[in-house]
Amino acid sequence: MHQLGRAACVLFIAVIAALGCGGPHPHETEEPSLLLVESGRANFERYCVSCHGTGGRGDGPVAGSLTPPPADLTRIAARRGGVFPAAEIAAYVDGRTDVSAHGSRSMPVWGRRFGAPIAPDSTAEEAVRGHLLVLVEYLKTLQRE
Numbered sequence: 001m002h003q004l005g006r007a008a009c010v011l012f013i014a015v016i017a018a019l020g021c022g023g024p025h026p027h028e029t030e031e032p033s034l035l036l037v038e039s040g041r042a043n044f045e046r047y048c049v050s051c052h053g054t055g056g057r058g059d060g061p062v063a064g065s066l067t068p069p070p071a072d073l074t075r076i077a078a079r080r081g082g083v084f085p086a087a088e089i090a091a092y093v094d095g096r097t098d099v100s101a102h103g104s105r106s107m108p109v110w111g112r113r114f115g116a117p118i119a120p121d122s123t124a125e126e127a128v129r130g131h132l133l134v135l136v137e138y139l140k141t142l143q144r145e
Contacts, residue, residue, distance in 0.1 A: 036133065040134035057073070058070040058072045111128050114130075114131035
């Protein structure tokens with residue numbers, strides 16, 4: 001039997017949570033699951049830190065060479081009247097469909113890159129949803145006034 005790595009197992013659990021196994025959807029709860037947040041932190045460190053920086057403020061090591069500069073991800077809710085638009089942010093990070101409110105796209109289309117199956121019998125779309133879910137849950141924890 002194929003043995004999954006820890007990250008793959010965590011993402012698989014996130015996918016199951018994203019697909020709904022009863023109870024409220026994780027984006028609808030006030031307190032995100034620690035497991036989702038920690039998985040999101042790992043994804044953020046792997047995929048986002050080089051541009052957005054460890055604190056999410058848009059000050060990563062390559063930020064100075066990017067035009068436009070990376071967004072300050074700690075102010076997403078503040079820029080929207082204190083509301084974190086989880087679905088909008090997930091759609092923008094995914095990137096496979098245009099989110100016209102955000103203007104031109106300079107960051108990678110993560111929805112294409114996240115499509116590798118994370119467990120036997122999982123689909124590419126389940127993998128994408130899992131990655132997006134955990135990243136969004138982590139981004140919620142970075143919000144400041």
